[in-house]
Amino acid sequence: MPIRVFNTLGRRIEVFEPLEPGVVKMYVCGPTVQDVAHLGHARTYIAFDAIVRFLEYYGYRVIYVRNITDVGHIREETGEDRVIEGARRERLQPMELVDKYMFSFFQDMDALGIRRPNIQPRASMHILDMIEMAAKLVEKGHAYVVDGNVYFDVSTFPEYGKLSGIKYEELVKHRIEPDPRKRNPADFALWKKAEKGYLLKWNSPWGEGFPGWHIECCVMAMKYLGEQIDIHGGGQELILPHHENEIAQAEAYTGKKPFAKYWLHTGYLTINGEKMSKSLGNFISIKDALKKYESDAIRLFILSSHYRSQIDYNEDAMQQAQSNIMRIREMLDTLHELIEEAGEASEGTETEIDRIEEARKRFISAMEDDFNTPRALAEIYALVKSANAYISRHAKHDRLVLKLYYDAILELSRILGLLQRYRPLRPRAQAEVKEVLDILLEVREELRRRRIYDISDRIRDRLAEIGIIVEDTAQGQRIRFRPR
Numbered sequence: 001m002p003i004r005v006f007n008t009l010g011r012r013i014e015v016f017e018p019l020e021p022g023v024v025k026m027y028v029c030g031p032t033v034q035d036v037a038h039l040g041h042a043r044t045y046i047a048f049d050a051i052v053r054f055l056e057y058y059g060y061r062v063i064y065v066r067n068i069t070d071v072g073h074i075r076e077e078t079g080e081d082r083v084i085e086g087a088r089r090e091r092l093q094p095m096e097l098v099d100k101y102m103f104s105f106f107q108d109m110d111a112l113g114i115r116r117p118n119i120q121p122r123a124s125m126h127i128l129d130m131i132e133m134a135a136k137l138v139e140k141g142h143a144y145v146v147d148g149n150v151y152f153d154v155s156t157f158p159e160y161g162k163l164s165g166i167k168y169e170e171l172v173k174h175r176i177e178p179d180p181r182k183r184n185p186a187d188f189a190l191w192k193k194a195e196k197g198y199l200l201k202w203n204s205p206w207g208e209g210f211p212g213w214h215i216e217c218c219v220m221a222m223k224y225l226g227e228q229i230d231i232h233g234g235g236q237e238l239i240l241p242h243h244e245n246e247i248a249q250a251e252a253y254t255g256k257k258p259f260a261k262y263w264l265h266t267g268y269l270t271i272n273g274e275k276m277s278k279s280l281g282n283f284i285s286i287k288d289a290l291k292k293y294e295s296d297a298i299r300l301f302i303l304s305s306h307y308r309s310q311i312d313y314n315e316d317a318m319q320q321a322q323s324n325i326m327r328i329r330e331m332l333d334t335l336h337e338l339i340e341e342a343g344e345a346s347e348g349t350e351t352e353i354d355r356i357e358e359a360r361k362r363f364i365s366a367m368e369d370d371f372n373t374p375r376a377l378a379e380i381y382a383l384v385k386s387a388n389a390y391i392s393r394h395a396k397h398d399r400l401v402l403k404l405y406y407d408a409i410l411e412l413s414r415i416l417g418l419l420q421r422y423r424p425l426r427p428r429a430q431a432e433v434k435e436v437l438d439i440l441l442e443v444r445e446e447l448r449r450r451r452i453y454d455i456s457d458r459i460r461d462r463l464a465e466i467g468i469i470v471e472d473t474a475q476g477q478r479i480r481f482r483p484r
Contacts, residue, residue, distance in 0.1 A: 003058065003368045006308060008239060008263040009163050013370065018230045019261060024055050024062045027221040027260070029234035029242070030120070032069040033101040034086030037108045038283035039298070039313060040276040043269040044235050046299055047307035047371075049114045050416050051233075051264070054367045057415050064117040065224050068105075070098040071124045071200045072192075072211045081210070084199055094199050095124075108286040112295045113420045119224050123216040127202045130211040130219050133253055134190040142252040146181045148193030148207040154186045157248045163263060164240040188245055190215050214245035221260075222250060232260035236267060236308075237275075267310040269302075276313065284313065294467075296418050297322040303373040303416055324381070328413060329422060331384045335406040336424040338391065342399040352390055352401045356408050359383050363412050373416060383409050437468070441477055444470070 003016040018024050028048050031041055045066075055062050071094075073082045086101075087094040102122075109116065134150045137143035142156045154160050154171065161167060171186030189212035194201035201208045221229055227250070234243065243263065250259035268275045276283045289298055301321035305311040359379045366375035387405040391397065413419045440459065447456040460470045471478045 001365060001368050003055075004370055005262055005264060006370050007261075008265050009258065009260075011165075014262070016262065018060070019228060022059070022061060024060045024231065025225040025229040026052070026062060026064050026231040026233065027217070027225060027229055028064070028066045028117075028232075029217055029238055030067040030069060031105055032073040032082050033098050033105055034082045035101060036285045036287060037101075037105045038276060038285050039289055040235070040269045040283065041105075042108075042112060042286050042289075042298060043302050043311065044233075044266045045109060045114050046112060046302045046417070047266050047373075048233055048264075050303060050373055051307070051371050052115070053415055053417055054371060063119075063225060065119045065121065065221065066117040067217060067220050068098075068102055068120060068122045069213070069216060070095070070102070070122050072216055073213045081200060087199070098124075104287075108290075111290055112286065112298060113417050115417075121220045121224065123211070123220070124200075126216070126219055126223065127211060129223055130215050131191070131202075131204050133215060133219055133249070134211075135205060137190065137249065137253055140252065143190055144183065145206055146179065148209060149179065149189060150191035150206060151179075151182055151187040152190055152245070152249060152252075153183055154188070154248065155184055157252050159251075160248050161244065163244050163247055166240055166244070188212065188214060188241065190249070214242055215249060217242070218246045218249045218253075218259075221246075222254075227254040227256050228258065229260050231262050231264055233264040234266070236265040239263075239265060264307075266307050267305075270310060270312045271314075273312065293318055293322055294325070296325045299416070299418055300325050300377070303418075304377060306370075306372060306374055308370075325418070328380065328384055328409065329419065331387055332406060332409060332419075332422065333424055334391065335387060335402050335409075338397055339399055339402045339406065342397040342402055344400075345394065345396045345398040347394065347396075348390070349398050349401055352386075352398075353404060355386055356383065356404050359386070360408055360412065363415075367415075376412070376416065380409060380412050383412070437479075441470070441479075445477065448472075 004013050005016050006012070007014045026048075028044070031037060048066075052062050052064055070083060071081065074080065075082050075085060078085070081094075083094050083098060087097045090097060092100070106116070134143060137152065138145060138150060141153075143150055143152050145151075154168070160171075168186065191204060191206060191209050191211060193207060194209045198208075198210075200210050202210065221232065232243065232246070247259050251257050270276060271282050271284070274280060274282055286298075297318065298321070301313075301318055302311065304317075304321065359382055363376050363379040366372045366379065369375070383405060387402075387409070390401065390405070410419060410422070440463075444456045444459045447453075447459075463470055468479065
């Protein structure tokens with residue numbers, strides 16, 4: 001079966017056929033770097049990371065671009081650039097704030113095992129490209145100038161609304177205090193005039209100013225991927241107005257349709273049913289989440305829901321994800337240990353080989369079906385269960401069968417970006433490490449009984465630094481492991 005995707009443009013499942021055979025050009029809207037990244041960001045970028053990995057596994061060369069927004073993203077409630085707002089909050093220069101949180105974002109993505117895109121352009125480094133595009137749209141009659149502001153004239157693009165389904169008369173609701181000098185209330189800014197003393201501004205043919213948010217992604221996508229691309233992605237909150245405006249600008253500018261052949265959007269990550277966001281004050285930063293849970297558990301939690309569906313964050317779900325990743329890892333450790341001891345046994349070998357291959361096929365089929373990660377994960381769990389049953393059922397184990405189970409579980413997990421840091425310990429090393437850890441925990445327990453908490457806490461903190469989390473409960477010390 002070919003890969004099939006749900007295309008937001010048209011609201012239907014379509015067979016995936018890239019514009020250039022064998023090559024996928026993909027652009028995903030990146031973060032506005034004015035504060036720490038939260039799990040809502042992780043939800044989107046983990047989902048697209050899994051999509052990229054599967055497309056590459058499938059044989060495609062993927063050229064992946066994800067931008068950094070460091071200027072022009074105006075907050076609707078205040079009409080102010082989010083970067084300038086953040087800079088005032090932290091008493092920093094705007095670009096000082098940007099560097100701080102851009103590198104923080106990179107660290108978070110690395111910690112979650114999210115591969116960096118091929119290209120990560122910054123909006124502020126493409127101002128001349130944006131000025132050129134705005135000027136061309138004015139020349140072609142799709143935009144006009146009002147006192148240093150350049151607006152896109154929505155009435156010149158009859159297909160406006162084809163992505164979101166919004167009607168022209170409803171557009172006014174999505175504009176804050178529209179400039180009365182605009183031709184239509186629904187027109188949006190390509191370039192904004194900067195007032196005296198404004199910190200983020202550049203020279204342009206229309207005076208000092210800064211770009212509108214929507215032109216940024218449009219310019220960066222076309223600069224690095226061409227005038228038509230295969231996949232444009234982002235969170236569903238970007239469908240209107242951001243992605244709708246991108247389509248209008250790009251297609252009016254180039255005269256080519258479609259700007260993006262497939263539009264993929266992730267669902268919200270919520271807490272108690274509310275969208276997680278900084279503005280609502282209900283967000284959990286990626287850094288805070290990683291203090292409680294290992295990166296694989298966070299990935300597993302997010303991939304346990306389809307990328308288009310809403311997913312609600314709660315501790316029970318996270319604990320289940322932590323348990324599931326531990327179960328997969330423990331099975332791999334067991335298989336690795338048994339492989340060294342196993343010989344050749346003909347009984348049931350062909351049946352097990354067939355079972356492994358069928359699970360692999362079902363995994364691929366699930367991912368072909370609009371990147372259905374919950375179904376794909378179910379096949380990994382099924383392999384773990386089958387491997388456990390095989391081990392329990394037979395006194396003698398076939399080395400080939402054990403190796404095939406081990407390779408399949410690890411390979412399919414890594415297609416989803418799981419277990420990237422997994423390295424099995426040698427059986428003897430495992431036993432030795434466990435003995436040393438048991439001795440250390442006995443010493444710590446004795447220190448706590450004697451109320452020597454400074455040393456016992458130091459042991460706990462040092463263990464945490466190497467990924468061994470010790471929790472003191474009413475039932476005693478509880479251990480869990482987090483990859484470093």
